[in-house]
Every structure is written in C-alpha cells, then in structure tokens.
Amino acid sequence: MAHVLWLIPALPLVGFLFLAIFGRRLGENAAAAVAVSAVTGAFAVAVAETAHIVSGNLTGVQQTLWTWIRIGDFAPRWEFSLDHLSVCFVLVITGVGALIHLYATDYMHGDESYSRFFAYMNLFVASMLTVVLADDLLVLYLGWEGVGLCSYLLIGFWYKDPANGRAARKAFVVTRVGDAAMAVALFILATHFGTLRIPDLLQQVPHTWVVGQQIATLTAFMLLGGAIGKSAQVPLQVWLPDAMAGPTPVSALIHAATMVTAGVYLIARTHPIFEIAPTAMHAVAIVGVVTLLIAGFAALAQRDIKRVLAYSTISQIGYMFLALGVGAWSAAIFHFVTHAFFKALLFLASGSVILAMHHEQDMFEMGGLRKKLPVTFWTFLAGSLALAGFPLISAGFYSKDAILAGAAETNLWLWVGGLLGVGLTGLYTFRMVFITFFGEAKHEPHRLPSPAAKTALITLAVLSIIGGGLMLPDYMGGFAPLGHFLEPVLPTHEAGHAPMSEPVMALIASLVALSGIGLAWWLFGTRPAFLERLQSGAFARGLDRFMLGGLGFDTLYDFVFIRPFVGLGKLNHRDVIDGVYEGTAALTEMGNHEVARTQNGKLRWYLAATAGGAALLLGLAIWG
Amino acid sequence: MTQIPFEQGLMLAGLLFALGLLGVMVRRNLLFILMSVEIMLNASALAFVVAGARWGQPEGQVMVLFIMATAAAEASVGLALILQVHRLLHTLDADEANRLRG
Amino acid sequence: MIALFYVASAVALVATAMVVTRPNAVHALMYLVVSFLAVALDFWVLGAPFIAALEVILYAGAILVLFIFVVMLVDEGPAGVAREKRRMTPGGWVGPSVLALVLLAEVGWIVFQGDATMTAAKVVAPKTVAIALYGPYLIGVEVGSYLLLAGLVGAWHLARGKRAARE
Numbered sequence: 001m002a003h004v005l006w007l008i009p010a011l012p013l014v015g016f017l018f019l020a021i022f023g024r025r026l027g028e029n030a031a032a033a034v035a036v037s038a039v040t041g042a043f044a045v046a047v048a049e050t051a052h053i054v055s056g057n058l059t060g061v062q063q064t065l066w067t068w069i070r071i072g073d074f075a076p077r078w079e080f081s082l083d084h085l086s087v088c089f090v091l092v093i094t095g096v097g098a099l100i101h102l103y104a105t106d107y108m109h110g111d112e113s114y115s116r117f118f119a120y121m122n123l124f125v126a127s128m129l130t131v132v133l134a135d136d137l138l139v140l141y142l143g144w145e146g147v148g149l150c151s152y153l154l155i156g157f158w159y160k161d162p163a164n165g166r167a168a169r170k171a172f173v174v175t176r177v178g179d180a181a182m183a184v185a186l187f188i189l190a191t192h193f194g195t196l197r198i199p200d201l202l203q204q205v206p207h208t209w210v211v212g213q214q215i216a217t218l219t220a221f222m223l224l225g226g227a228i229g230k231s232a233q234v235p236l237q238v239w240l241p242d243a244m245a246g247p248t249p250v251s252a253l254i255h256a257a258t259m260v261t262a263g264v265y266l267i268a269r270t271h272p273i274f275e276i277a278p279t280a281m282h283a284v285a286i287v288g289v290v291t292l293l294i295a296g297f298a299a300l301a302q303r304d305i306k307r308v309l310a311y312s313t314i315s316q317i318g319y320m321f322l323a324l325g326v327g328a329w330s331a332a333i334f335h336f337v338t339h340a341f342f343k344a345l346l347f348l349a350s351g352s353v354i355l356a357m358h359h360e361q362d363m364f365e366m367g368g369l370r371k372k373l374p375v376t377f378w379t380f381l382a383g384s385l386a387l388a389g390f391p392l393i394s395a396g397f398y399s400k401d402a403i404l405a406g407a408a409e410t411n412l413w414l415w416v417g418g419l420l421g422v423g424l425t426g427l428y429t430f431r432m433v434f435i436t437f438f439g440e441a442k443h444e445p446h447r448l449p450s451p452a453a454k455t456a457l458i459t460l461a462v463l464s465i466i467g468g469g470l471m472l473p474d475y476m477g478g479f480a481p482l483g484h485f486l487e488p489v490l491p492t493h494e495a496g497h498a499p500m501s502e503p504v505m506a507l508i509a510s511l512v513a514l515s516g517i518g519l520a521w522w523l524f525g526t527r528p529a530f531l532e533r534l535q536s537g538a539f540a541r542g543l544d545r546f547m548l549g550g551l552g553f554d555t556l557y558d559f560v561f562i563r564p565f566v567g568l569g570k571l572n573h574r575d576v577i578d579g580v581y582e583g584t585a586a587l588t589e590m591g592n593h594e595v596a597r598t599q600n601g602k603l604r605w606y607l608a609a610t611a612g613g614a615a616l617l618l619g620l621a622i623w624g
Numbered sequence: 625m626t627q628i629p630f631e632q633g634l635m636l637a638g639l640l641f642a643l644g645l646l647g648v649m650v651r652r653n654l655l656f657i658l659m660s661v662e663i664m665l666n667a668s669a670l671a672f673v674v675a676g677a678r679w680g681q682p683e684g685q686v687m688v689l690f691i692m693a694t695a696a697a698e699a700s701v702g703l704a705l706i707l708q709v710h711r712l713l714h715t716l717d718a719d720e721a722n723r724l725r726g
Numbered sequence: 727m728i729a730l731f732y733v734a735s736a737v738a739l740v741a742t743a744m745v746v747t748r749p750n751a752v753h754a755l756m757y758l759v760v761s762f763l764a765v766a767l768d769f770w771v772l773g774a775p776f777i778a779a780l781e782v783i784l785y786a787g788a789i790l791v792l793f794i795f796v797v798m799l800v801d802e803g804p805a806g807v808a809r810e811k812r813r814m815t816p817g818g819w820v821g822p823s824v825l826a827l828v829l830l831a832e833v834g835w836i837v838f839q840g841d842a843t844m845t846a847a848k849v850v851a852p853k854t855v856a857i858a859l860y861g862p863y864l865i866g867v868e869v870g871s872y873l874l875l876a877g878l879v880g881a882w883h884l885a886r887g888k889r890a891a892r893e
Contacts, residue, residue: 601722603657608649611825618832628731628772631837636735636768638833640742642826647746649822652813655751655797659758662793663742666785669777670765677772680848682858685777686866689859692784693870697877699789703796704884710800 004045005063005080008090009129011042015122023115032105035118039101039125043094050087059083059488062135069138073194079135081198085489088333088482089132089265092340096257097125099456103348104249106450107355117157121253124150128258132265137186137196140266144182144230147259148175154254155246164245171239178229178236182266185222188215202272211276220273220280224287227263231317234291238553240314241298244306248351251306256313256343261336264320268329268490275491285325285410289417292318294551296424300431301547304361305350308432311550312387313343315421319403322418328406329490330483334471335399337482341467342386342396345460349380352453353436356445363432368441375454377437382461384433388426388517391510395467401506402471408505415505419512426516434524473502633674640667654709654716658702665695731771738764749810751797755790762786776852 015038019031026034049061060083067077082090101121108117127146134140156168190196192215193204209216227233232240232255243255254260267274267284274281292315299311316339323332354361356373370377386396400422408415449457470482534540546552598609644667647660669688676684706716713720741761748754762785769778802809859867 599725601725603654603718603721604649604652607657608822608825611645611649611822611829615825615829615832618829618836622832622835628728633772634837635834636738638830638837639739640765641833642830643739643742643746645829646819646822646826649825650746650814650819653751653810655793655800656746656754659745659754659793662758662785662789663745663761666762666765666781669781670768673769673772673774673777676850677774677848680850682850682855683863685774685850685855686859686863688774688777689780689855690866690870692780693874696784696789697873699792700877700881701884703792704881706796707799707885716800 003063005049005061005082005133006065007045008042008049008082008094009080009126009133011038011045012122012129013126014038016119016126019115019119019122023119026115028105028109028114031115031118035122036098036101036105038122039094039098042125042129043091043098046082046087046090046094049082050091053082053084053087060086068136074190076136076138076196078139079197080133081135082133083489084485084487085265085268085333086132088337088486089261090129092337093125093128093132093258096340096344096460097253099459100249100253100257100344100348103252103351103453103456104247106453107249107351108247109450113157117154117247120150120153120157121249124154124254124259128262131262135198137189137198137201140198141182141186144179144226144262147254147262148172148179148230151175151243151254151259154250155243157246157250161245167239167242167245171243174236174239175229178226181222181224181229182226185219185226188219188222198269202270206272206276209276212278213276216273217277217279220270220277221283223266223270223273224280224284227266227321228287229263230266231260231263231321232314233263233287233318233321234294235553237291237295237314238550238557241307241310241550244304244310248306248347248354251310252344252347252351255310256347257340260313260317261320261340264317264324264332264336267321267324268333271324271329271490274324281325281327283325285322285407285414288318288321288323288325289407289414289421290318291315292322292421293417293424296421296428298547298550299428300424301544303364303548305353305363305366305432305436306347306361308363308428309343309346309350312346312425312428315425316343316387319400319418319421322414323403323406326406326410326414327491328403330471330486331399331402331406333486333490334402334482337470338386338395338399338464338467341460342383342394342464345379345383345457345464346387348453348457348460349376349383352376352449352457353380355447355449357443358446360443363435365442366436367439368437369445370437372441372445373448375457376449379457379461380437381433382464384429386464386467388429389422389509389513390517391506391513393465395464395470397510397513398468398471398473401473401509404509405473405502405505419509422509423512423516426513427520430517430520431524434520438525473506628674628677630674630678633677634671637667637671637674640664640670652718654706654718654721657718658699658706661702662695662699665691727771731768734764734767734771737761738768747814749814750807751801751810752794755793755797758793759786759790762790773849775849776855 015034018034019026023031052058053061060081062079062081065078065080067075069076101118104117104121108114111117124147127143127150130143131140131147132143134143152168152172155171156164158164186196189201192208193201195201205216229236240255240260244251246254274284295311295315295318299308299315302308302311316335320332320335320339323329323335352373353366353369353376356369356376357366360366382394386394388394389396389400391397400418404415404418404422407418471480473480535544549555598605641664644660644663647663648657651657651660669691672684672687672691674684676682676687709721710716738761741757741764744757745754745761748757762781766778766781766786769775769781
C-alpha cells in the first residue's frame with residue numbers, strides 16, 4: 001500500500017499543472033471540478049493510508065521516490081513518510097482543504113481569473129502536503145518555500161489593486177526573515193551530521209549533543225525563527241493582518257488552517273532538538289503567551305471582520321506555541337486540529353457575510369443579520385463558541401483546557417497569561433458576533449450562500465462541536481484517541497505539579513470564558529450609554545488607535561528598519577555600483593570622441609599621419 | 625668607369641623624398657600636393673637606378689619604367705579629380721574637402 | 727664625371743626645394759621641370775641612358791605638361807598667388823619639417839650602416855633592359871598596360887563636365 005503515498009501530494013500538483021496549462025479554456029465548472037476532485041482525491045488516499053496504518057498498528061508508512069541530489073556523502077532523497085503526527089496534518093489539510101475548495105467554487109463565481117485561483121490553491125495544497133510528508137529537511141524546506149510562494153500569489157491575487165501587491169510583498173519579505181533563520185538551522189544540522197534526513201537526525205541529535213549545549217540551543221532558536229515567521233508570531237506577526245487582502249477562501253485555508261500551522265508542525269517534528277535545548281523551549285512558550293496576549297488586545301479594536309479573525313489566528317497559534325513550549329505536545333496538535341475546524345468555519349462564514357454585504361468588510365456597517373442569513377449565523381455561532389472555548393459543547397474548550405493544564409504545571413504565570421487570553425478571546429469573538437448579527441440591520445443582504453457553501457459551513461460547524469471528543473481530559477473518562485494515537489511520535493507530557501487539580505482549573509477557565517462572553521453581550525449587545533462617553537475620551541481614542549494598529553508593531557518596524565533602509569537607498573540614489581558601469585561606458589565614449597577627432601577629413605592630416613607612422617615603424621624596425 | 629659612391633646616391637634619393645614629403649604635408653593647394661607626390665615618385669625612381677647601377681643589373685631600370693607608368697596613370701586621374709573638385713567646391717584647398725570627416 | 731653627378735644633384739635639390747616653397751603654381755612647375763632634367767642627368771651619369779631619356783620624354787615632357795594644362799584650366803591669377811602666400815605660414819613648417827627630418831635620419835642611419843663602397847657605374851644598355859623587360863618581367867608590362875588603360879578611362883570620365891555625364 002505504501003506505493004500510493006506519493007499520490008497525496010501528487011494529485012493536487014497535477015491539478016495545478018492541468019489548470020495552469022488549460023485553465024483559460026475551461027469554464028468555471030470544469031475548473032472547479034478539477035480542483036475540488038484533486039484535493040478530495042488526496043483526502044481519500046490519505047484516509048485509506050490512515051486506515052492502513054491504524055488497522056495494521058504500524059508506526060507509519062514510508063515511500064522513497066528517488067535520490068534528489070548527490071554531492072559526495074550528502075544525498076537527500078525524495079522520501080515521503082506518513083507517521084502518526086503527519087496523519088493529523090495530512091487529514092486536516094486535505095479534508096478541510098477540500099471543504100474550502102468546495103466553498104470557493106461559489107465564492108469566486110464570476111471572477112475573471114477563476115481557474116488561476118484554483119491552480120494556485122491546488123499548488124498550495126501540494127506544497128503544504130510536501131512539508132508535512134517530507135522525510136528530509138531539504139524536501140521540507142522546498143515545500144516551505146512553496147507555501148510561501150503560494151501565499152504571495154494568493155494574497156496578491158487581485159493584482160490590479162496595488163495595495164494587494166504590497167500586502168503580498170510584505171508577507172513574503174517578513175516570512176523570508178524567518179526562512180533565513182531556518183536555513184541557518186539546516187546548515188548547522190547538515191554540517192554537524194552530514195545528512196538532513198529527519199529520522200536519522202532525530203535519532204542522532206540526542207546522542208551527539210548534550211542537554212543545554214550551545215550549538216543545540218542555537219539550532220533550536222533558528223528553527224524557532226523559521227516557525228515564528230511562517231506562523232506569524234511576535235515579532236514577525238505583522239504580515240498576517242495585511243494578508244487579509246486576499247480572497248476569503250485563501251484566508252481560510254492558508255492563513256487559518258494550514259500554512260500558519262507549519263511552524264507548529266516544524267517544532268513538533270523536530271522536538272528532540274528542542275528537548276535538549278531547554279532555553280529554546282522556554283522561548284517558545286514565552287513567544288506563545290506574549291503573542292496570544294498582544295494579538296488578543298489588537299483583535300479587540302479591529303473594525304474589519306477579517307482582521308479580527310486574523311489577529312484571532314495569531315492569538316490561537318500563540319496558544320499552540322505555548323503548548324509546545326511547556327512540553328504539552330499532543331495538546332498543541334489537538335488545538336491545531338480543532339482550530340483548523342472552527343477558524344476555517346469562521347472565515348468561510350464571514351466570507352458569506354461579506355458577499356451578502358456587497359463586499360463590505362466593516363462590521364459596524366453590518367447588523368441584524370441573524371434573521372437574514374440564518375445558516376451563516378448559526379454556523380458562525382458554532383465557530384465562535386468553539387473559539388471562545390465555551391464549556392463542554394465546543395471543541396475549543398477541550399483543546400484550550402489541555403493547553404492550560406500543561407501551562408499550569410510548568411509556570412503559574414504562563415497559566416495566568418493563557419487564562420487572560422481566554423477572557424480576551426471570548427470578549428473579542430462575541431463583540432464580533434453581536435455587532436455583525438444582532439442589532440439594527442443597516443443593509444439588505446445581496447447574495448445568499450449557495451448549497452456548496454452551506455455544505456462546507458455545516459460540516460465544519462458539526463466538527464467544531466464534536467471535535468472535542470478527540471481528546472477528552474482524564475477527569476471526564478480519558479477517552480482520548482488522538483492522544484493515544486500521537487504517543488508513538490510525540491513524548492507524553494509528564495504530569496508535573498499543578499497548583500490545583502484539573503477539574504478546578506477547567507472550572508476557572510470556563511468562568512473566565514463565560515465572563516468574557518457576558519461582558520461582550522453587555523458592551524456590544526445591549527450598548528449601554530456610558531460606553532459612548534468612555535469611547536470619546538482622548539485616552540480611549542489613542543488606545544483604540546494603538547490597538548487598531550496591532551499595538552504599534554508596524555510603526556516600530558517602520559522606524560527601525562524601513563526608514564533607515566529607504567534613507568540609505570536615497571543616499572545611494574546615484575548608485576555607486578552603477579557608477580562603475582556608467583563610468584566605464586563614459587570613459588569609452590570619451591576615448592571614442594578623442595579617437596574620432598583624428599578623422600577630420602583633411603587630406604594633409606592623413607598624409608602627415610602616414611608619414612609619422614612610417615617613421616615610427618622604421619624606428620621600430622631598426623632599433624626595436 | 626665612373627665611381628659613384630653608393631650611399632651618397634641613396635642619400636640623395638632620400639633627401640629628394642623628404643623634400644617631397646615636406647611639400648605634401650605643408651601645402652594646402654591640391655595641385656602642389658600632387659606635384660610633391662611626383663617628386664617623391666621620382667626620388668624613389670632615382671633610388672632604384674642607383675641600386676641597379678650598383679649591381680649592374682637591368683632590373684633597376686625595369687622598375688623605374690613601371691614607376692613612371694604608375695606615375696603617369698596616377699597623375700592623369702589625380703588631375704581629373706582636381707578638375708572635379710574645383711568644379712564642385714570652387715576651391716583647391718585640401719582642407720575644404722573634408723566631408724568624409726568622422 | 728663624378729663632378730657632373732654632384733652638380734646635377736645640387737641643382738636637383740635646389741630646384742625641388744624651390745618647387746615646394748613657391749606660391750605661384752606655374753613657377754613651381756618650371757622649377758619641377760628643372761629638377762627632373764637634373765635627375766635625368768644623374769641617371770645618365772649612373773649608366774642608365776634609356777631611363778634618362780624616358781625621364782625627359784615621359785616625366786618632364788608629358789606628365790608635367792599635363793600639370794601645366796590643368797594649372798591653366800584652374801588658374802586663379804594673382805588672387806590665387808596671394809592666397810597661397812598667405813597660407814604658407816612659417817609656423818606651419820615646423821611640424822612637417824620635424825617629421826621629415828626624423829624620417830630622413832632613419833633612412834640615413836640605414837643607408838650608412840653598410841661599408842662605404844664605391845660603385846663602378848657600368849652602363850646598362852637599353853638592349854639589356856629591353857631583354858629583361860620582355861623576358862622575365864613581361865607580366866609587369868601587361869599589368870602596366872592595364873593600369874594605363876584604367877587611368878585613361880578614369881581620367882576621361884572624371885574630367886567630363888556634369889552635363890556631359892548625364893547624357
């Protein structure tokens with residue numbers, strides 16, 4: 001059965017090639033059919049392989065295709081490996097990806113570059129699958145770059161608006177910083193171990209390097225850098241809110257469910273390296289908690305519905321990083337799975353809202369859509385409940401609780417930070433819900449979701465509710481198929497000393513979440529009078545602006561990096577290096593002018609020149 | 625048999641040649657330039673005759689005959705060109721005929 | 727005999743110098759005739775009577791007469807003479823003189839390299855020359871005739887008037 005593993009990334013790749021070459025001639029329906037069936041086919045193969053692994057109790061399935069490069073001893077191969085960790089990712093990527101493709105067939109209806117969109121989407125799925133299936137870090141890096149490329153292409157999809165191009169470039173450049181760090185990590189690993197093959201590396205690293213050794217810490221930090229870039233964590237989170245310039249299905253697939261989780265995958269996959277570098281692990285956790293708080297505050301002030309969701313994504317991935325940093329590996333993956341469900345759902349539902357509102361994205365222009373768009377409302381609500389971690393009935397509750405439990409065991413402050421984040425999440429999420437769906441209706445809906453869209457929304461809503469069942473905590477019976485499934489790959493989290501027992505912590509977290517939701521209802525559902533007065537104060541407005549701009553990160557980077565760079569560029573306005581070339585050309589031209597002066601058309605000059613030449617030659621002949 | 629110093633004969637030819645060269649370079653009138661060219665040709669003919677006399681061979685004189693034929697052809701064509709130049713430019717100034725300048 | 731050689735050479739040199747420096751074209755041509763005659767005398771002293779005769783008949787007698795005809799055709803009169811005088815500035819002689827002297831010095835150096843031999847000037851009779859010419863150097867004669875033909879045609883064509891050329 002192993003020999004069909006290659007189909008998983010190959011099917012979307014073929015879809016991309018087909019659409020890239022023939023896309024212009026296909027109609028919308030044909031292009032949609034090709035794209036959706038490619039991803040669905042990949043999903044089917046993935047399910048089959050997973051069943052094979054589960055039934056045969058295997059640790060994984062490998063397939064070696066060919067040797068990619070061979071330079072002396074360094075010979076990375078095109079190998080795919082589907083083990084228990086990558087199963088989770090592959091199923092989410094292909095499954096949620098297929099649902100998003102289905103949704104997008106309606107969303108992009110009428111767009112002039114319909115097939116180009118689906119070509120890019122398929123290429124993205126293929127690259128992302130390469131990342132998670134790669135058995136060699138070099139192949140992983142190839143996929144990594146591929147998803148970066150597709151992110152750029154899709155953010156700037158509507159290229160006729162220059163703002164979209166700027167957003168795409170910003171995304172690419174910022175993630176490049178992270179990619180450079182990751183490349184350094186690969187260099188270190190390749191130099192020390194002579195191979196980039198993941199199983200070999202993960203086996204050799206703990207035996208060769210001592211815990212806390214400098215080189216190990218450096219490598220781990222570099223890998224962390226790559227993860228921070230791709231997953232939009234502090235300090236490289238500035239590109240994700242601007243990336244909302246792309247079509248909503250893109251935001252759903254790339255910037256919610258999959259690409260931004262590539263960093264999580266990387267750290268989870270290379271966990272032996274992190275385990276021998278405790279400093280780096282702490283850094284992962286700190287990055288996580290800082291990001292989730294900063295993004296939470298920023299989400300509170302946004303007006304654009306997609307930007308709220310973007311900051312929310314940054315915040316939730318912060319939770320995943322927090323989990324990875326405290327050693328709660330399976331909790332992080334669990335949260336990744338549930339997050340993929342509800343965040344994709346929220347984005348797609350918001351897409352329906354945006355379409356219905358004539359492409360209006362400002363929440364304060366919406367209102368009262370509860371009755372007008374029922375399916376959208378109820379699915380959006382399901383997703384919001386999951387995001388806020390509503391106790392018991394949402395998947396988000398269980399995954400977030402697993403993370404908080406792990407955080408509490410390591411450091412109480414981390415737990416407090418996570419808890420504060422829970423409150424913030426509830427607050428901004430339901431602010432979004434109440435402003436958009438409740439209150440006075442400002443505009444009439446224009447375009448209702450199609451059956452395809454509704455199917456996707458409802459499926460994801462159901463998953464958001466029942467997804468918690470994948471890993472129930474011990475005090476609820478310990479039914480945790482996901483946890484058990486991940487045991488062979490990820491180290492089990494040792495139960496450390498927690499300040500209080502799990503059920504108590506769960507209760508506290510539930511109360512915080514509910515109070516966040518309640519506060520949102522009070523402030524944005526009922527709209528008390530004092531809110532207006534509070535918001536009109538100078539301090540309030542300044543704070544609002546600060547949070548709206550992502551807590552000043554963009555401004556900071558502008559001052560620290562962009563202005564000096566542009567200033568340097570202006571200094572070099574008459575480019576020094578160009579000067580060398582232009583100087584050479586100018587010199588040659590001068591020489592030409594001088595030589596041309598000998599061609600003055602005067603007979604006597606020519607004769608004199610001949611005589612002079614004769615004298616010279618004779619002299620050379622005699623004395624030379 | 626007269627004894628003629630060989631080097632002196634060649635030097636004479638060289639002197640005449642140099643004088644002709646001087647004339648070519650200094651004079652602006654096309655006619656004078658052509659005249660100076662004739663002087664130069666004549667000087668080279670003298671050199672050939674001296675050499676022929678040195679070895680007592682007829683080849684020197686044969687060469688001089690060819691030189692004279694060349695000089696005749698070249699003088700006639702050159703003079704015809706001078707007539708054309710005079711018709712076109714209404715002057716015989718060599719510096720005026722500089723339309724082939726680069 | 728040798729005195730004749732030196733006298734003729736001196737006359738040739740002086741006459742050539744005069745040719746180069748006269749502003750009047752006809753005067754210059756007269757001096758040129760004198761120069762050629764002196765050189766013809768030199769030829770005879772050097773034992774080349776045939777060539778001496780040809781020098782007088784062809785060079786002085788035909789080519790220079792052609793020159794005189796053309797000078798007559800483009801005659802500019804006293805204005806032309808005055809202009810020539812104006813053009814020959816003393817400063818203009820410096821450069822060419824230097825160049826000519828350099829060349830002369832080089833030639834002199836080459837010439838006086840060898841031993842100073844005294845040549846016995848044997849008279850090379852016309853008969854010998856003729857045999858050489860129509861023997862081994864026949865091809866030169868033929869080529870020379872082509873050259874003269876080309877010169878003839880070219881000169882005739884170039885010297886025609888514009889209107890005549892268009893007919």
